[in-house]
Amino acid sequence: MSQGTLYTSGTTRCLPVQALIKKFNLDITSVDKSTVADFEKKFPLGQIPAFVGPKGFKITEEIALLYYVTGLIPDEKVKTVLKGKTDAEKTQVLRWVSVGNTNLFSAIFGNILSIKGITQFNKKENDGRFALIEKYANVFEERLKTHTYIATEKITLADLQCATAWTTACSSILGADFKKAHPYLVRWLNTVVASELGKLAFPEFKYAEKALAYVPPKKEKKDKPKKAEQQPKKDAAKKEEAPAPAEKKPKHPLEALGKSTFILDDWKRKYSNEETREVALPWFWEHYNPEEYSIWKVDYKYNDELTLTFMSNNLVGGFFNRLTASTKYVFGCMVVYGENNNNGITGAVMVRGQDYAPAFDVAPDWESYAYAKLDPTKDDDKEFINNMWAWDKPVVVNGESREISDGKVLK
Template identity: 40%
Template structure:
């Protein structure tokens, strides 16, 4: 058999490696971190052009996506029947694995990530995610009331995927109180994670938190000591005082971009009308003639947690919510935030035109702006990408548009 190699980091490779243990396969693990400086590297991109991890290499055969990789490894010799013993069982295994790897983990992370500080905290969203997670887990508890394993009488990939997500949750929010209220789920989890192929990969027994973490607001910075009041100014002569009263008060800038004053050479509002009333290629030709980088800049926006996205319509709703929270910057902002790909394999990518060149001054009016990466673009160099995003046409990073939201 040709050499088997899996590329990725920690949790992303755990389940394929467990599947290999059940099958007795010699699977070489090559640590590959997409978040490291320089990303995954040119050699990896040559094998896996989209840069997705985990990636499996078996001779000339290359494969990405965790469930696909695990299923492939389980089917090579099929010693452990991890895919079930009938076609119906195989379909049910994939159903549970997909549920755990998309719906359950997405809601679970949306619940605890803001509590750990890795995402901005917004109480309504956290409470909604908690409610959805507990609803999913109530369904699991009921399903396990009449069976030891999720599909058939032996461990399958369904059990491994669900158990791994439960391990993740117990590190943060699925505490002792939750476990006491869900005895079937706890019994199932203990059974799966104590199997030898599982422990051979994860090593130490998974962490179980006693009390769920809660949100702790960041400490406010200490206020500087009040300065001593300055001596009262000498009264002015009546004539001087009257002259000063006649002067209009200077307006205060309500938004950082207000301080830039009006654009000198680019009619921003006219551009919005041109875009709205013409096909994008026609509007872009107008923009080619009028755009001036001295007044406005182009910014690319990428969601940081694409691996947690599930249904594309839910991602589109997220785009709408982000735009709603950008309302205070409407006078200084135009662009489109798009969902690329399909459910379970998607990315949120946007391109915006902003007043000035300080993207943070425009976007930090939205509390969740920290969930996105912002990159300054060059209008001429990145012209093709800009038109693709604003027209919703063509591929970006190998994916086509599923939905999008315009901000103008």
């Protein structure tokens, strides 16, 4: 009897599960989701890998599927090694599987997509993700100085999952400098890739000789409009009935403040394309006009309800998307600090004028946030603004230092 159907695509997220199926000859059929017309009817979130087992039993989420497929392996000793023998080992395996599948993976793919131009490139966000990748690399490096594998003394699901993230990064956005700086991580990765399961999961893996770099798209030259042909005088004399004027859209309330001497678009370009601490922030403070703009500390009111950090970051992204009507008048960053099931959202946002409400009330959820005006003439407030826009220092919350895990730029 068939053990089920695995729905996949070209993404590397499917590699560990596919390797297990091949290695242990499991009776599972692999199908590319693009060939299945009703895939999203079966799986409304549209995510892969996904699985349908006997009697319509369904599984989504990569970690759950990885553990389920491992459970189908007939050799109990093999299953024990892959999942961990003792409770302590099982916990460590699950811990590292989660590490390889959450923030690290999101940071890697976020930079790949933006560098390739698939998503909008933003230097600040890319730098933030690279800093997060480096932080993870250092954690791996410390662990692997004294251990051959990442969770136990043998290859486990943790090694497969984490190697999926690092092979993706090292074959694209991380170059020779990264390899040189992290010899223990590279030694471990080579060991996993050369293993029996690794050969099945990563058969085409090669280190990038040179890291991918963003290349701005070339601006298309616009053809000059041709001059309208001169109409005969008798035609010009004829007056055609003019079309009714289109109904004017209501102006944004901040439009009434007129043009400012501080050119917001100049600042946004400077921030996106220059080093934040070294170039962008000094430029900002040199040109900022506090009579035309004000800067506000923005805090999410319900941090106790937040769970996973990537979900908190998605919450910020949704809030920013709903502020689209005000983007001509605002700039700022909001960050997620802390870790899964213990995190919060804060940030610093500059708005045109001296009142925050006209800029934020275009978003239906704006009242879910608290707003406090910052005074850049005070050292603490200026330091908070710099830290929020640079993302390179921990956030101090109630006297406690909390690491930044992710964030978004509003511009």
